Amino acid sequence: MENILIVGGGFGGVKTALELSRKLSSKKANITLIDRNNYHLFLPSLYELASAYIVKTDPYQLKLRKTVSIPYEDIFKDTGVKVVQAQVEKIDLAKKEVITGGDAVFSYDHLVLGFGVETDTFGIPGAMEYTYKFKGIDEALFLNQRMLELYKKAANGRHSLPIKFIVAGAGFNGIELAGELAGCAENIKNACGLHHGCIDIQLIEAGPQILPMINDKERQIIRRRLEKIGIKILESSPIKEVGPNFVKIGEGGEKIFTDFIVWTGGVRASSFLQNITGLKLDAKGKVVVNPSLQAEGREEVWALGDNTVFLDPATQKPIPGLASVAIDQGAVIAENIKRIVLGEKKLETYHPEYGIWVAPVGGKFAVAHLNKSLTISGVPGWIIRQLVNLKYFLGILPVSRALSLMAEETEIFIKND
Ligand SMILES: Cc1cc2nc3c(=O)[nH]c(=O)nc-3n(C[C@H](O)[C@H](O)[C@H](O)COP(=O)(O)OP(=O)(O)OC[C@H]3O[C@@H](n4cnc5c(N)ncnc54)[C@H](O)[C@@H]3O)c2cc1C
Structure with missing residues (x-):
């Protein structure tokens, strides 16, 4: 039985978990997704939320919140994916462990990194x-x-x-x-x-x-x-x-x-990544991956979406941070983890498509x-x-x-x- 741990339930993490649950039976793998929230944030509508005008507002704006926050419970109901709401505080690649707030320790055979990004103000004073x-x-x-x-x-x-x-x-x-x-x-x-x-x-x-x-x-x-x-x-x-x-x-x-x-x-890769010893990052702090989306030098660690750098073979430039990119990469990672779990040798390669x-x-x-x-x-x-x-x-x-x-x-x- 393989332990698959997905950190970050954004566009990429959710896709990976859903695809894995479709591809691998619960006899073959435990799939766990950890996120600090208990909901998947639908970022493309966040601006609508900031600018929504509602005459009758309740103090907590619950109706507005619900439009952009999709409970993981709704997404993973009947899928076998276990969701843990916790802040990831440390990742020990040598021991293959993820440590969350409250010192809970999660061991893994495969780890997927989908932390997303944080705001970058480029050191501009104020x-x-x-x-x-x-x-x-x-x-x-x-x-x-x-x-x-x-x-x-x-x-x-x-x-x-x-x-x-x-x-x-x-x-x-x-x-x-x-x-x-x-x-x-x-x-x-x-x-x-x-x-x-x-x-x-x-x-x-x-x-x-x-x-x-x-x-x-x-x-x-x-x-x-x-x-x-x-x-x-x-x-x-x-x-x-x-x-x-x-x-x-x-x-x-x-x-x-x-x-x-x-x-x-502007945004930059999650600064949390800098604290993971042994993880290769580029100059902008993003995880460097191979064409199958494995972190360089760590075949059991995978990375996707905004916290990853991937050069478009056609332009040799990094591909942009888009929801569709994270989703496509999640599908490739799920397929590749499935292949490894089932003992297949050949891995799929990610081919970027982000023209739309x-x-x-x-x-x-x-x-x-x-x-x-x-x-x-x-x-x-x-x-x-x-x-x-x-x-x-x-x-x-x-x-x-x-x-x-x-x-x-x-x-x-x-x-x-
Ligand atoms: C306001 C806004 C609007 C956008 N609109 C569009 C759009 O219209 N179309 C488009 O294609 N793209 C859009 N994007 C970009 C798109 O949302 C991102 O490219 C996409 O979300 C990347 O997915 P991801 O899985 O890499 O990370 P994210 O979706 O950002 O998910 C990261 C997850 O990691 C979790 N997390 C982070 N750190 C920790 C931690 N330490 N412990 C536990 N959990 C953690 C977060 O809670 C989050 O759920 C928009 C972005 C923003 C900010």
Whole structure:
């Protein structure tokens, strides 16, 4: 009987565990997934959560929380996968042990590392302390609540208008958040009886242009959409310092004063990995793997998703951190562990495919890049986005639960659009 331990129940960890439970009987393997939460966080909807406007809120925002947190119990019901809610604190590769909070020790024959990433502010003074970040539900809800408070204050004449937002970093996360904030602020402003022109959202990018990784035509579509919904774009504007109510652009440059600063400028591999003796990491702290996704020099340790570096053989550049990448890698790792457990010699190789993306840009508008020559934008793009989410829910949940989750999400988030 093999002990398979999966650390991190993100997109990659969940896929690995589900696939393994389908491929290996409980007589062959014990499959355990450890995560610090008891739910799988559906990160692509986190911005909707931060910017959702609900008139009747309960103190803990349970309804909102449920739309992005999928209980592991629902995912792994009847699968044989054991889920442990605990913070992993130490991994001893030599002893093949994982130690969690409370000093519980888990031995393994195969270990899958899916820790994801954490926010990186690149040492910019004040950026870690004074910006809102988006890696978890509480952070998203905190911003949501603060926005509502500030608009109420402004409606009572206790805060000056416009309410100002800075979104720092114009990658996919930055443009999505800026777009959602615009919709939310509009709704709150109307509900508070405030006038036009009381929202000011600036999207600040250090590089020469927003979304450097996409083509010019798509960039233009997104730029036009952002401007249409009132977002100001500042390019070639590196943030050098952040204070409680300002950002400073460029060396000795101007200070822009603001009410909210949201950091979407970057992420780095989980710093936890640095403490694992014997694990080979690249310069950015990500796990180096072979083409079968085994950690270099450790054939019983596997790594996937955002905490892993994998060079695209076609470009020799690291592939991007995407949910679909983590999912595909999870499938390959599950297949390879199954083969080893069943005594097969040949392992599968991971072939990266990440050409498709969908970027929501406020309201019922998204840009869907389906291949080099096919881009669909506007409401049809938004429908594609909804279908992508539904496909994911159907892949991890029973059909009725997937459909009800999709219906709940759509009902709540559509109010913001
Ligand atoms: C706001 C946001 C929006 C995004 N939108 C999209 C999108 O629209 N499309 C897309 O393709 N990608 C999107 N991404 C990127 C995508 O979510 C990631 O690429 C994907 O989540 C990576 O999956 P993963 O399995 O590597 O890690 P994650 O999904 O991040 O999972 C990591 C897991 O590890 C757990 N964990 C971490 N440390 C510990 C510890 N010490 N002990 C126990 N558990 C631990 C965490 O709780 C978490 O469950 C988005 C990311 C963010 C932040």
